[in-house]
Amino acid sequence: MRHTLAVLVENQPGVLTRVAGLFSRRGYNIESLAVGETHEPTISRMTIVVDGDDLVIEQVGKQLNKLIDVIDVQDITQAEYVDRELVLIKVNAEPSIRGEIMQIVDIFRARIVDIGYHTLIIECTGDEGKIRAIEKSLKPFGILELVRTGKIAMVRGQKYEED
Amino acid sequence: MKLTGAEIICKALEYEGVEVVFGYPGGAVLPLYDKLYDSPIRHILVRHEQGAAHAADGYARATGRPGVCIATSGPGATNLVTGIANAYMDSVPIIAFTGQVNLSAIGRDSFQEADITGITLPIVKHSYLVKDVNQLAATIRAAFHIATTGRPGPVLIDLPKDITIAQAEFEYPPQVTFRGYRVPGRCDSAQVYQAARAIGEARKPVIYAGGGVISSNAAEELREFAEKTRIPVTNTLLGKGSFPETHPLSLGMVGMHGTAYANYAVSYSDLIIAIGARFDDRVTGRLDTFAPNARVIHIDIDPAEIGKNVRVHIPLVGDVKPILKELIQRVEVPDTGEWLKQIEQWKAEYPLRYTNEEGVLKPQYVIEQIWEITRDKNAVITTEVGQNQMWAAQYYKALRPRTFISSGGLGTMGFGLPAAVGAQIGRPDAVVFDIAGDGSIQMTVQELATAVQYNLPINIAILNNRFLGMVRQWQELFNNKRYSQTEFPDLPDFVKLAEAYGAVGMRVTRSEEVRPALERAIATPKPVIIDFVIAREENVFPMVPAGESLTKMVGC
Ligand SMILES: Cc1ncc(C[n+]2csc(CCOP(=O)(O)OP(=O)(O)O)c2C)c(N)n1
Numbered sequence: 001m002r003h004t005l006a007v008l009v010e011n012q013p014g015v016l017t018r019v020a021g022l023f024s025r026r027g028y029n030i031e032s033l034a035v036g037e038t039h040e041p042t043i044s045r046m047t048i049v050v051d052g053d054d055l056v057i058e059q060v061g062k063q064l065n066k067l068i069d070v071i072d073v074q075d076i077t078q079a080e081y082v083d084r085e086l087v088l089i090k091v092n093a094e095p096s097i098r099g100e101i102m103q104i105v106d107i108f109r110a111r112i113v114d115i116g117y118h119t120l121i122i123e124c125t126g127d128e129g130k131i132r133a134i135e136k137s138l139k140p141f142g143i144l145e146l147v148r149t150g151k152i153a154m155v156r157g158q159k160y161e162e163d
Numbered sequence: 164m165k166l167t168g169a170e171i172i173c174k175a176l177e178y179e180g181v182e183v184v185f186g187y188p189g190g191a192v193l194p195l196y197d198k199l200y201d202s203p204i205r206h207i208l209v210r211h212e213q214g215a216a217h218a219a220d221g222y223a224r225a226t227g228r229p230g231v232c233i234a235t236s237g238p239g240a241t242n243l244v245t246g247i248a249n250a251y252m253d254s255v256p257i258i259a260f261t262g263q264v265n266l267s268a269i270g271r272d273s274f275q276e277a278d279i280t281g282i283t284l285p286i287v288k289h290s291y292l293v294k295d296v297n298q299l300a301a302t303i304r305a306a307f308h309i310a311t312t313g314r315p316g317p318v319l320i321d322l323p324k325d326i327t328i329a330q331a332e333f334e335y336p337p338q339v340t341f342r343g344y345r346v347p348g349r350c351d352s353a354q355v356y357q358a359a360r361a362i363g364e365a366r367k368p369v370i371y372a373g374g375g376v377i378s379s380n381a382a383e384e385l386r387e388f389a390e391k392t393r394i395p396v397t398n399t400l401l402g403k404g405s406f407p408e409t410h411p412l413s414l415g416m417v418g419m420h421g422t423a424y425a426n427y428a429v430s431y432s433d434l435i436i437a438i439g440a441r442f443d444d445r446v447t448g449r450l451d452t453f454a455p456n457a458r459v460i461h462i463d464i465d466p467a468e469i470g471k472n473v474r475v476h477i478p479l480v481g482d483v484k485p486i487l488k489e490l491i492q493r494v495e496v497p498d499t500g501e502w503l504k505q506i507e508q509w510k511a512e513y514p515l516r517y518t519n520e521e522g523v524l525k526p527q528y529v530i531e532q533i534w535e536i537t538r539d540k541n542a543v544i545t546t547e548v549g550q551n552q553m554w555a556a557q558y559y560k561a562l563r564p565r566t567f568i569s570s571g572g573l574g575t576m577g578f579g580l581p582a583a584v585g586a587q588i589g590r591p592d593a594v595v596f597d598i599a600g601d602g603s604i605q606m607t608v609q610e611l612a613t614a615v616q617y618n619l620p621i622n623i624a625i626l627n628n629r630f631l632g633m634v635r636q637w638q639e640l641f642n643n644k645r646y647s648q649t650e651f652p653d654l655p656d657f658v659k660l661a662e663a664y665g666a667v668g669m670r671v672t673r674s675e676e677v678r679p680a681l682e683r684a685i686a687t688p689k690p691v692i693i694d695f696v697i698a699r700e701e702n703v704f705p706m707v708p709a710g711e712s713l714t715k716m717v718g719c
Pocket of ligand 1: 549551574575600626630632
């Protein structure tokens with residue numbers, strides 16, 4: 001099963017290497033890893049999607065925790081969380097078919113961020129399902145390049161009581 | 164007052180209580196060596212940096228204090244790698260200082276540049292590349308803290324040359340704080356209570372004691388616990404000395420070359436109490452048939468060890484010593500009468516054994532004699548790797564912690580001699596033996612020069628079979644005696660070799676010469692090599708073939 005880990009690390013050179021090195025050395029499968037500074041500039045946050053059974057995931061968490069530069073590890077898979085990923089897709093887009101592509105872009109509430117002679121670059125943000133869907137929809141036109149940021153995720157806030 | 168980086172290092176080492184460092188100089192560490200020249204810290208000049216790392220390791224294991232080694236950049240640093248990996252696998256606290264090219268030269272393939280923090284990433288507990296001399300003191304404090312607390316391990320500090328020349332105000336921080344490093348605190352009492360009850364209910368319990376008992380300095384507690392509960396104790400290779408192997412409750416070593424009775428006891432037990440041990444594959448044999456009826460209590464300071472290889476029913480995470488203390492208070496004493504009878508039967512039926520034959524020298528006999536002659540002495544045994552190591556583990560009954568030092572996790576041939584150097588430096592009054600093979604000794608034999616230089620009366624007992632014996636044994640048993648690249652047709656004359664180094668050499672070919680030779684060696688205030696010419700194709704038994712169940716032993 002795929003798990004989403006929220007990992008806080010010291011914002012220091014080498015941290016990413018240590019984390020990535022740990023995954024490769026112990027044979028864990030990273031599906032995606034996104035990292036960036038938090039509101040506290042000395043701390044970075046990684047969102048790691050990793051595939052494995054419960055035993056493997058437990059080990060991943062424990063081994064991550066052993067790294068001195070890792071401050072906190074949370075498996076948020078079971079929590080209510082918001083996740084987003086950003087993708088840029090360059091598609092074949094001869095003027096004659098641009099209308100069709102723009103319709104798809106509208107449906108996904110994506111944006112066109114570059115127009116070339118024969119191509120468009122589309123920016124789309126969303127959860128995994130949405131990213132997969134837009135990719136599938138654009139495929140018939142011919143995808144020339146695609147880049148994804150990897151998933152970032154955050155546990156939802158406590159809900160207001162309804163009364 | 165401002166000090167240079169090199170001076171800061173020397174001062175910091177003094178603050179850490181370091182008395183001795185093992186190292187080898189070079190261009191990138193010239194400024195450091197210039198300051199060491201005036202420092203009260205003793206420097207032991209090894210003959211190869213691998214020797215420095217192993218000596219620091221042996222020193223740490225023999226004394227319980229962290230070991231320190233120093234190497235220059237590039238090849239000096241890479242020569243440390245095996246020693247660092249060895250310390251990592253066996254959880255030994257060492258601090259390795261490596262020289263590095265100037266900060267501005269890093270990344271340009273400069274002369275003698277090697278990315279040593281990158282190279283050692285998977286084999287250190289932590290590492291630092293110091294980029295600001297103002298951070299140097301705090302970095303050293305942090306390194307010592309990390310290396311020696313929690314599950315100990317090696318920490319590397321990479322020192323660009325200009326950092327060791329630059330100046331900073333020296334202030335040694337009494338402590339450092341980490342956001343991401345916590346040493347497990349007290350273990351949850353409810354868990355201890357649960358363990359105490361499970362122990363009371365057990366009828367066939369076994370204690371399985373590892374190196375963690377020794378690093379936690381908990382041998383006394385282990386003994387009290389075992390004697391109070393009357394539970395038999397088996398130990399790992401690194402656990403040798405955690406419990407006296409002559410004790411009636413001792414089963415000796417478990418695993419691939421463990422005693423038959425230890426392997427039976429573990430396999431038929433209904434409760435395994437693992438203490439500071441990690442269920443290594445050389446211990447468990449085939450995992451899915453390991454101790455099928457046992458519940459498992461696992462005491463360990465490293466939470467990642469819990470459930471890593473074997474399912475654990477009651478984990479007790481924390482320092483072994485206080486946990487054992489609490490457990491001794493709370494434990495319910497189980498009825499182990501029947502079980503101990505069964506174990507006595509196994510002991511009688513399947514003792515460790517070998518046959519002494521007329522006119523041939525048996526390695527087991529040599530070890531027994533080394534044991535006899537040192538058992539009442541303040542002695543430290545180190546080993547190389549291979550058959551020599553396993554015979555030592557089987558026939559040298561360790562009685563006290565920090566008296567048996569061996570490369571367990573990495574299985575590093577060439578560990579024993581430099582480790583003996585470190586042990587002898589740390590414990591000058593001890594009688595030190597390196598139990599060696601003719602292959603292993605050649606891997607780091609240059610350290611004999613170190614032993615001679617510092618007048619270390621180390622005794623090197625080479626069990627000389629003119630084979631890479633352990634590999635030959637596998638080839639005999641599993642490859643139809645096809646001895647591919649395991650025979651040494653020509654060996655150096657070890658007696659002359661010893662003499663060439665300025666040490667003493669002896670050769671022993673017959674059983675009756677063993678004892679006098681050992682006595683002479685111990686009485687000699689210099690390093691000694693004894694070349695024991697042993698039965699060439701003697702095997703280590705019992706043996707659990709790799710990947711087999713523990714009960715599937717051959718040769719017992
Ligand atoms: C550095 C290193 N290289 C290779 C091995 C593989 N190996 C394990 S035991 C062994 C043979 C050791 O021979 P020797 O030192 O003569 O000891 P013996 O087994 O004959 O007692 C070898 C080659 C190892 N453990 N370490």
